[in-house]
Amino acid sequence: MPKRIIYWFRNDLRLHDNEGFLKATQNADEVIPLYVFDTRQFEQIQPLGFPKTGQFRAKFLLESVQNLRDNLRKKGGNLLIRQGKPEAIISDLAREWEVEAIYTSKEATQEETDVETSLSKKLKVYNVDFEVFWGATLYHPRDLPFWVSRLPDVFTDFRKAVEKQSTIRSIFPEPISFKLPEGLETGKLPEIYELILFSLFPEVDPRTVLNFKGGETEALLRLQSYVWDTDHIKTYKETRNGLIGADYSSKLSPWLAYGCVSPRQIYEEIKRYEAERGANDSTYWLIFELIWRDYFRFVALKYGPRLFKPSGIQYNLELRWSHDREVFDKWVEGQTGVPFVDANMRELLLTGFMSNRGRQNVASFLAKDLGVDWTWGAAYFESQLLDYDVSSNWGNWNYVAGVGNDPRENRYFNPLTQATKYDPQGEYVKRWLPELANVPAEWIHKISSLTPDQLQKYGVKYSSPIVNTDK
Structure with missing residues (x-):
């Protein structure tokens, strides 16, 4: 029996700098890449009545998953696509295909970690290992100069400490190839109306700052364009408060949100640009914004569910909010x-x-x-x-x-x-x-x-x- 690992893609829809997926291909004879459209993420938010994932996000996600499937096919494999609750689907697949382990990326907030906990419990019944990999930030939490529970409550204190005392790890290469088990039913990409009732692909408004398209391929093209082709990065600090046009800021945030591009990949491109074309306040400032992004991820780890309550992480119970x-x-x-x-x-x-x-x-x-x-x-x-x-x-x-x-x-x-x-x-x-x-x-x-x-x-x-x- 070949050693099999399921790699569960989540908010890491890329092949570059993806430690978990790379190690799955190194540690197993056969790898089953999987993406699950969690149906709970498309339900209506009550009492507000709009979907948790709206049509613009859904379109970008569908494009990103399709691009991931295309890129996996180039490596000799494919991407399994399913809809439902990941913890149920993955545990069933693990039993059906007699896999030894599930690898996935680690998330920081409650809904996502609840799913991890539920899946881990189900896998223990079948004696399947469950291993998570942290890859969403510039700085790895193990490399911080303090425990996350001791995270400074002021960003500037956090930034100064990590810049002085921590290092940013190198990116991981893409796997060259991998083998998929024979006989897998890969499944089809859902239509947007299957995720969000009565929804269609949104039309592109001609006034939009950029015609965003999901996926790792588009992410790397945007990074190349913003940093190298146009040199816009060298004026980022001066233009970042703009309101009109594609290039007042990097516009990399949608691809970062779904993990189509790694923050460390962006960092390495900026450092290479600085070495070849010169550093200035603007090239640093984009790194500065990535550190802000890190900070909020670690704040979420530190405070947990308090992040989502009206009283906030300060636990301020004196404020009274209107519900008009x-x-x-x-x-x-x-x-x-x-x-x-x-x-x-x-x-x-x-x-x-x-x-x-x-x-x-x-x-x-x-x-x-x-x-x-x-x-x-x-x-x-x-x-x-x-x-x-x-x-x-x-x-x-x-x-x-x-x-x-x-x-x-x-x-x-x-x-x-x-x-x-x-x-x-x-x-x-x-x-x-x-x-x-x-x-x-x-x-x-x-x-x-x-x-x-x-x-x-x-x-x-x-x-x-x-x-x-x-x-």
């Missing part, structure tokens, strides 16, 4: 009457993407100006964002809502101040709010100050602000 559904829906639909907020929310609604600057502003507006339960906003982002990453999303919402690890108490983003600074001519607002196309730049962020005659003159049909933001 009508107000929340206006925020979701970009109908708050605050142009900068509405433009960002409509971009998210129509494309599944929003700039980092926009995310900070709309999150602050929901939590601080409207007083609406921030976990509703985090859940909507989970559904809608192409680049949804559980730790970064919920960690950032904790941060902006004032219940996370922000050293500056009661941080607030004033929409008017922010709009004036980052969209002074109103180009971004007019891009997403065509009803304001004729408003002069001097008034574009102050629509509520226009007289009835001015509103008529500029052809404005736009709602009054639902809350006063002049703070």
Whole structure:
């Protein structure tokens, strides 16, 4: 009997720098690569009524899984695709194919680790080993200069410590080839309507910053383009707060979220660029952002379920949040009457993407100006964002809502101040709010100050602000 290992792909949909999959091919005679569409990840979030994984995320995921299958076929294998509960499907496959072990990537947050625990218990019955590999961050948790339980509550302290005392491990090579057992029923890629009821592939809005397509192949092409072909990385720090266009930031986050590209692969490309073309603040700043991403992953490990509760990781029980559904829906639909907020929310609604600057502003507006339960906003982002990453999303919402690890108490983003600074001519607002196309730049962020005659003159049909933001 050949030694068989199932490699369960999760949020690591790549062949490069994938320690677990590489070791599966080295340690087994036959490897069964597997991806399971966990049906629980496509159910509706209650009481909000939208799917946990929305259509933009689902499209990107389907493309990523298909690309993974294509790349595995080039190695002489294939990818098994199933739908259901991974812990049940994998344990059944393990018994059916008499495998010796299950290898997979390690996750950090509760829903994912609950599945790991459930699967581990089932595998013990069949005497099947279960081995997990950490590969989602720049710094491996074993290389941190402190236990995760002692993680600093201020990012700057974390960053300085790891930069000074820790090293980033080298990437793992792709496996050259592997053998698949004969007779496997590989299964077909589901249609999007099979995952999300009544859903179709979303159309690409011509205003979108980038026509994102899932998969490792596209991820590496984007990395090559942003770093080497265009040299945009050398101005990243100056442009990263942009709002329009493909290249104000790296836009690698959707591929990072599904593990189509490794953060260490990005790091190595940046270091190679610095060696060949020169280092500056911008080349470092992209690494800085990857360290932020690490930090939120380790925060999730440290605080567990507290990350997802309204009281946040601070366990602040004094704050009281509104659950006004009508107000929340206006925020979701970009109908708050605050142009900068509405433009960002409509971009998210129509494309599944929003700039980092926009995310900070709309999150602050929901939590601080409207007083609406921030976990509703985090859940909507989970559904809608192409680049949804559980730790970064919920960690950032904790941060902006004032219940996370922000050293500056009661941080607030004033929409008017922010709009004036980052969209002074109103180009971004007019891009997403065509009803304001004729408003002069001097008034574009102050629509509520226009007289009835001015509103008529500029052809404005736009709602009054639902809350006063002049703070």
